[in-house]
Amino acid sequence: MLMPLDAQVDIPDDALLVLYANGDQSAARILTLRLTPKVFGHAFRMLGDRAEAEDVTQDALIRLWKIAPEWRQGEAKVTTWLYRVVANLCTDRLRKVRGVDIDSIPEPEDDSTGPAETLQDKARVDALQAALNELPERQRQAVVLRHIEGLSNPEISEIMDIGVEAVESLTARGKRALTKALAGRRAELGYSDD
Amino acid sequence: MMLDDLFQVAAADPKLDPSSELLARVMADAEHLQPAPHELNTGPEQVKLGLFAQMVQVLGGWRPMAGLATAAVTGLWIGFSASSSLAPQGLTGLVSDDSTYYLTYFDDGFGESLGDLAEDG
Numbered sequence: 001m002l003m004p005l006d007a008q009v010d011i012p013d014d015a016l017l018v019l020y021a022n023g024d025q026s027a028a029r030i031l032t033l034r035l036t037p038k039v040f041g042h043a044f045r046m047l048g049d050r051a052e053a054e055d056v057t058q059d060a061l062i063r064l065w066k067i068a069p070e071w072r073q074g075e076a077k078v079t080t081w082l083y084r085v086v087a088n089l090c091t092d093r094l095r096k097v098r099g100v101d102i103d104s105i106p107e108p109e110d111d112s113t114g115p116a117e118t119l120q121d122k123a124r125v126d127a128l129q130a131a132l133n134e135l136p137e138r139q140r141q142a143v144v145l146r147h148i149e150g151l152s153n154p155e156i157s158e159i160m161d162i163g164v165e166a167v168e169s170l171t172a173r174g175k176r177a178l179t180k181a182l183a184g185r186r187a188e189l190g191y192s193d194d
Numbered sequence: 195m196m197l198d199d200l201f202q203v204a205a206a207d208p209k210l211d212p213s214s215e216l217l218a219r220v221m222a223d224a225e226h227l228q229p230a231p232h233e234l235n236t237g238p239e240q241v242k243l244g245l246f247a248q249m250v251q252v253l254g255g256w257r258p259m260a261g262l263a264t265a266a267v268t269g270l271w272i273g274f275s276a277s278s279s280l281a282p283q284g285l286t287g288l289v290s291d292d293s294t295y296y297l298t299y300f301d302d303g304f305g306e307s308l309g310d311l312a313e314d315g
Contacts, residue, residue: 020224023231028224036220040212045204054216061220065227125207128200147201179197191196 013078014071021068035061038079038149039086045144046090048133056089083151083159087141094137124189131181135174142170143178 011019013034019027039060043053063085064078071078132140141160145151146167153171157164182189212220250259 021229023229025225025228028228029221032217032221032224036212036217040216041210044210057212057216058219058223062223062227065224069229121203121207124200124203125209128204148205150205175197182196182200186196189196191199
């Protein structure tokens with residue numbers, strides 16, 4: 001059974017996942033196009049490395065495809081489940097990195113510039129990513145989910161399996177740490193002091 | 195505020211669009227791991243009947259067929275058991291290959307036996 005692409009735009013992720021499990025190839029395509037950017041973006045912001053983030057993305061989505069036949073519609077949000085899987089996979093990778101001599105690993109280099117990305121925007125994004133990389137993992141996850149991915153605090157609390165107040169505390173501490181880390185680079189990044 | 199602006203720039207960062215290679219890898223996984231489509235249930239399967247079963251169906255089913263078979267066997271039995279008045283050694287003689295019969299065998303006896311049958315009835 002194939003449905004036209006425009007008919008699937010409004011279909012929720014979990015309904016598409018059920019269609020996928022029933023063999024609908026267009027559901028597979030829509031889910032890939034819809035979820036891959038979210039998963040990759042989050043993985044990159046957590047890891048700060050494109051190749052690692054791509055591997056995590058592929059791994060997380062493989063887990064989704066495998067669980068699809070058992071997915072119970074309406075019980076959990078697909079993106080919530082995915083963000084949780086991504087967080088676990090990122091934690092595993094970060095632990096492996098911490099287990100080896102940190103100085104032996106070359107700094108991730110990503111000099112690519114997107115078509116619409118100005119040099120200043122690139123400098124700003126790189127500066128923020130460098131500051132995010134210095135945050136404790138849970139703070140980084142909460143800040144990224146809240147302020148870059150734009151998720152609500154209740155949803156983040158579900159993903160991180162903590163209370164809403166704990167989420168608020170993590171994001172507040174994370175923002176303070178980022179402000180402090182970036183304070184000396186205001187002029188360099190094109191911001192005035194006022 | 196600087197931090198909020200940085201978040202906005204980061205959220206719109208085109209560099210974080212997944213590459214076409216990554217999308218292709220994910221799509222290939224999705225297709226590889228996708229369960230096969232369920233067969234549509236189109237009702238009870240049509241069973242193709244054999245020649246004998248078709249013949250039985252034409253004759254009205256197994257009950258009429260059983261009655262027909264019984265009648266045929268009974269007729270055959272009557273034919274063999276009561277035929278001694280029609281031919282020497284009965285009809286069994288006809289099916290043995292070394293027998294020769296002439297119409298004169300039936301000359302008087304055939305008429306008499308028919309008469310006997312009429313009297314008995």
